[in-house]
Amino acid sequence: MLLMISLGYLAFGLFALAMFSHFKDSFSRAPSKWQRYSLYICAWLVLGGSFAGCITQLGIAYGLIFFTGMMSVAALLVIFTLSYRAKALAPLMLSSNLIIGLFSLAN
Amino acid sequence: MKDSFYRTMNWLHTWVGLLVCWLLLLIFFSGTLSYYRYAINLWMKPELHQNVIQSYNPKNIVQIIDFGQAYLEQHASNAAKWYINFPTERKPYLSYAWQLAAQENQKRGKYIEHIVTTDNHIIDQVRASKGGHFFYRLHFDLHYLPTSISRWIVGFCTMFMLIALISGIVIHKRIFKDFFSFRPNKGARSWLDAHNVSSVFALPYHLMITYTGLIAIMFSLMPWGLNSVYEGGRQALNNDINPNNSMPRASGITQPLINLSTILPMLDNVWNEPTLKSITIINPNDSNSRIIAELNNQQDLTEQEHRVVINGISGQLVSTPQSLGAILATHDTLLALHTGRFAEPILRAMFFISGILGCTMIATGTIMWAVKIRKKQQKQLITGASPSLGLRIVESLNLGVIAGLPLATAAFFITNRMLPASLTERYDIEINSFFSVLLLTILISFWRNDRQAWCKLLWLNSISFAFLPILNSLTSPTNLLSNIKMMQWQLVGFDIMCLIFAVMSGFAAIQLKKRTSRIPKKRSLNLQEHPL
Numbered sequence: 001m002l003l004m005i006s007l008g009y010l011a012f013g014l015f016a017l018a019m020f021s022h023f024k025d026s027f028s029r030a031p032s033k034w035q036r037y038s039l040y041i042c043a044w045l046v047l048g049g050s051f052a053g054c055i056t057q058l059g060i061a062y063g064l065i066f067f068t069g070m071m072s073v074a075a076l077l078v079i080f081t082l083s084y085r086a087k088a089l090a091p092l093m094l095s096s097n098l099i100i101g102l103f104s105l106a107n
Numbered sequence: 108m109k110d111s112f113y114r115t116m117n118w119l120h121t122w123v124g125l126l127v128c129w130l131l132l133l134i135f136f137s138g139t140l141s142y143y144r145y146a147i148n149l150w151m152k153p154e155l156h157q158n159v160i161q162s163y164n165p166k167n168i169v170q171i172i173d174f175g176q177a178y179l180e181q182h183a184s185n186a187a188k189w190y191i192n193f194p195t196e197r198k199p200y201l202s203y204a205w206q207l208a209a210q211e212n213q214k215r216g217k218y219i220e221h222i223v224t225t226d227n228h229i230i231d232q233v234r235a236s237k238g239g240h241f242f243y244r245l246h247f248d249l250h251y252l253p254t255s256i257s258r259w260i261v262g263f264c265t266m267f268m269l270i271a272l273i274s275g276i277v278i279h280k281r282i283f284k285d286f287f288s289f290r291p292n293k294g295a296r297s298w299l300d301a302h303n304v305s306s307v308f309a310l311p312y313h314l315m316i317t318y319t320g321l322i323a324i325m326f327s328l329m330p331w332g333l334n335s336v337y338e339g340g341r342q343a344l345n346n347d348i349n350p351n352n353s354m355p356r357a358s359g360i361t362q363p364l365i366n367l368s369t370i371l372p373m374l375d376n377v378w379n380e381p382t383l384k385s386i387t388i389i390n391p392n393d394s395n396s397r398i399i400a401e402l403n404n405q406q407d408l409t410e411q412e413h414r415v416v417i418n419g420i421s422g423q424l425v426s427t428p429q430s431l432g433a434i435l436a437t438h439d440t441l442l443a444l445h446t447g448r449f450a451e452p453i454l455r456a457m458f459f460i461s462g463i464l465g466c467t468m469i470a471t472g473t474i475m476w477a478v479k480i481r482k483k484q485q486k487q488l489i490t491g492a493s494p495s496l497g498l499r500i501v502e503s504l505n506l507g508v509i510a511g512l513p514l515a516t517a518a519f520f521i522t523n524r525m526l527p528a529s530l531t532e533r534y535d536i537e538i539n540s541f542f543s544v545l546l547l548t549i550l551i552s553f554w555r556n557d558r559q560a561w562c563k564l565l566w567l568n569s570i571s572f573a574f575l576p577i578l579n580s581l582t583s584p585t586n587l588l589s590n591i592k593m594m595q596w597q598l599v600g601f602d603i604m605c606l607i608f609a610v611m612s613g614f615a616a617i618q619l620k621k622r623t624s625r626i627p628k629k630r631s632l633n634l635q636e637h638p639l
Contacts, residue, residue, distance in 0.1 A: 001453045016287045061408045062454075065444070069457030072309045072464065075287075079304055083289045 004057070004066070006100040007050035008074030013093040014043035016078050025086040113278060120274040121476065125501070127264040128473045129508040134261060135469060136512050137245040138316075139462030142447055142455055144239025145197040146597040151238040151523045153583035158224040160199045160595050163382055163403070168193075171223075172368040172386065175203045178221075178229070179391070187216055187357070189388040191367075195403055196451065199597065203229075234528045241519070241538055247324065250538065258327035265324075269317045275306060282307060292622075295482065298475040298639075305467040312461035313468070319445035322438065348435060349412070354397055357390040364392050365422045374400050377415050377427050388419060396420055402428075406449050410442045452596070470509045474639055477501045481637040502638070503553040510564035511548030513608065517571035518544040524582040558619060558638040565616035573609035576602040 016022040018039035023031040031039075054063035054070070081089045140147065149155055175191040183189060183205035190204040204220035222230040244250065249257040276282070286307065289300045306313065326333055326341055337343040346353045367386060374381055384403040390396045396419025401412055416425040431439060443449055447458045480498050481488070488494060494502070522540040526533050548564065579602060580586030590598040619639070 005453075012287075019287065022287055062406055062449070065408070065450075066454050066457075068311045069454055069461065072312060072461055073457055075308045076304075076460070076464070079287050079289050079308075082287055083291060 001057075001066070002100050003104045004050050004053050005070050005074060006096045007046055007053065008070045009077050010093045010097050011043050011047035011050060012071070012075045012078040013081075013089055014039050014046060016082060017090065018043060022082055022086070022089075025082065026089045028087075116274045116277045120271055120278055123267045123274065124271040124469075124472050125476055127267045128469050129504050130260070131264050131268055132466060132469045132508055133249075133512065134246055134264060135462065135465045137242040139459060139466060140242040140516070141239065141246055142450075142459045142462065143597075143600070144243045146601055147239030147242070148198075148236075149238075149597050150579070150601045151236045151520070152233050153524070153579075154230055154233045154528070155200060155222060156590075156595070156598060157584045158226055158228075159222055159230070160593075160597070161194050161201065161225050162199060163194050165380065165382070168383070169368045169371065171201060172371075173366070174223075174227075175386075176364070176367045178203050179205060179388075182221070183219070184392070186391065187389075189391050190220075191386040192220075193383050193385060193403070195384055196405070197448075232529075234523075235531065235534055236523055236537060237534055241541075250542070255327070258324050262321065262324050262328045265317055265320045269314075269321065272306075272310075272313055272317060276310070279303065279307070295475065295478045298471050298478055302468060302471040302475055305464040305471060309461040309464040309468075312458075313465055315444055316461075316465070319441045322441045323445055349429075354389045355395040357393045358395045360394040361392055362394045362396070362420050364388065364396055364419050365398075367398065369422060370398060370400060370417050373417065373422075373424060374415060378402060378413075391419070394420060397425065404449065406451060408440055408443050408449050410439050410446065410448070470505075473501065473505055474509075477505055478637045478639065502556045504549065505552075506556045506561060506564065506638075507549030507552035508545075510561065510568060511545045511552070513568050513612070514548055514564065514571060515541045515545040517568065517575065520575055521571065521578060524578050556638065558622075561638050562616050562619050565612050565619065569609045569613035569616060571609075572605045572612065575605040 017026060017031075018036050020031060020036070023036070023039075050070070051067050054067040057063065058066050078089070081092055085092075149160075171193070172191060179186075179189045179191075185207075186205035187208040188206040190202075190206075192198070192202045192204060194201050201223040202220050203223065204218060206218050207216035209216040220233070222233065224230060241250075247258065247261050248254055249260065252260070285300075285303060289297075289304050291297055293300075321328070326344075330340075333344060334340055337347075339346070367388070370386075374383070381400075382403045382405065384401045387399040387401070388396065389399065398417040398419045400415045400417070402414075404411075404413065411428075411431065413428040415427055417423065418425055447455065450458055477498060480501070481494065484492075484494060484498065493499075519537055519541040522537050523533075526536060530536070551564075552560065576587050579598075585593070585595065585598065587599065587602045590602070
């Protein structure tokens with residue numbers, strides 16, 4: 001379940017980075033059109049992946065509710081990171097997924 | 108046309124939201140706390156903090172039932188009902204309970220519950236605190252009001268909230284463009300951002316909880332269809348929906364109850380290795396005795412009570428759970444979504460966070476209104492004129508309710524531990540302490556609602572909540588550290604939530620103080636700014 005939340009954090013982080021101003025806040029430079037487009041596609045793919053994970057792991061009814069709740073929490077975490085530590089967004093997105101991913105694999 | 112439609116929606120959103128916001132905040136706040144009502148119950152009964160919490164173990168179920176039957180025979184032979192309540196995820200302890208027959212002026216007989224410890228001792232003296240059930244009932248009963256009136260008021264507020272949500276979606280032009288925008292320390296813009304973020308991020312939750320809330324009280328709001336079809340009203344409908352509810356009355360002819368553990372193979376046939384929630388015996392040792400075994404629904408998205416009814420004398424199966432029709436299943440699912448009983452700890456935490464976001468949405472909305480109106484009246488205020496009556500009322504109620512609700516909650520918890528454990532009137536004193544503190548805070552806020560008053564009340568909140576884990580360690584056999592060690596997560600969660608709220612409240616007070624010091628002295632003398 002934690003993996004689903006960290007995937008949601010990654011997806012919403014990618015959505016935020018696909019936006020011009022948030023990308024600039026995080027990397028101190030403007031994104032190219034191609035970068036924005038690929039971040040946007042990646043965000044949808046990761047979100048789709050976390051949706052599939054929720055449904056397969058938790059069943060259609062519980063998984064759907066969990067996915068909806070997860071999106072609220074993940075987006076909230078992204079906005080807190082963006083508002084107070086914008087430059088840490090990308091490292092946090094990757095490291096949280098790496099740590100939780102490895103932890104899930106170990107279990 | 109487009110512009111006037113937008114303006115109309117804007118007007119509707121503002122006034123529909125503002126009119127009911129403080130009551131709505133109370134309803135939302137108490138509803139959010141209700142997600143943890145059993146954890147609050149447990150915290151408020153320190154007698155249950157040691158050697159009580161356990162999980163369901165099918166291996167010793169026969170022993171539990173046999174011991175329970177013998178115990179109830181010995182202590183409650185004249186009771187109208189017996190209960191063996193197994194540990195569940197939310198109520199993690201085993202108890203034997205009974206209900207006495209109702210007296211003439213009573214709707215229900217007195218309910219007595221004895222708790223079984225993990226080393227098979229019985230705790231028969233537990234303080235009579237209403238605990239988390241207070242917040243649960245407050246959510247839709249508003250405590251002091253008659254039920255019929257409170258349901259109408261809550262229904263009215265809920266309908267207003269639904270209108271405010273829909274009109275809010277219409278007027279939010281940059282819903283995706285500003286999706287991740289939160290600009291702190293920018294005055295009215297920051298409040299708008301906070302309002303948008305708390306609304307949009309949990310929008311599916313807000314829409315779901317408001318709509319299902321209306322469904323939950325639909326028979327109170329629109330009883331006419333039901334009353335024209337069913338002569339007995341709601342009770343008749345319930346009996347039709349669930350025939351298991353209608354039980355025979357006691358005949359008065361004494362007959363011995365079967366050995367309760369003999370029903371277990373029968374339950375295995377119906378459910379296949381079930382996790383039981385409870386076994387209830389109606390009219391024990393009477394010829395009309397019935398045994399009801401109820402399944403623990405666990406993570407099933409349902410409010411339905413899955414019950415098997417067995418004749419208590421012959422041991423024969425009377426009825427098994429019935430499958431629901433499409434309409435009833437829809438109603439059942441919507442109610443289950445509202446109550447969230449099915450949610451395991453992580454999803455429950457998400458529900459709780461969404462509830463907090465709902466409270467934030469309401470609070471920031473009403474603060475934003477006051478900030479904007481004060482800005483509009485700036486010119487008059489600088490000349491020494493006093494703010495309009497509307498603005499004064501809104502600003503006072505904002506401080507009184509937003510800072511008062513958590514403070515009243517802390518007072519409710521502190522009173523619980525300050526009163527002697529054996530006090531019989533504690534039930535009312537605890538609840539009255541909640542409303543007294545809320546009322547007092549509102550009165551203070553009408554007297555003074557400037558930045559200093561906000562700071563002081565926020566600090567008071569912070570100190571009160573930081574004090575709760577300390578108070579717990581002084582008045583309970585366990586404390587935060589020992590609870591972590593014993594993995595009593597419900598109690599750990601309560602203390603940690605108190606500490607988180609204390610830090611957040613303190614942080615808000617410090618930020619507010621910093622803002623006061625940032626404003627130049629000359630400017631602060633001339634400018635009649637909103638306290639936030």
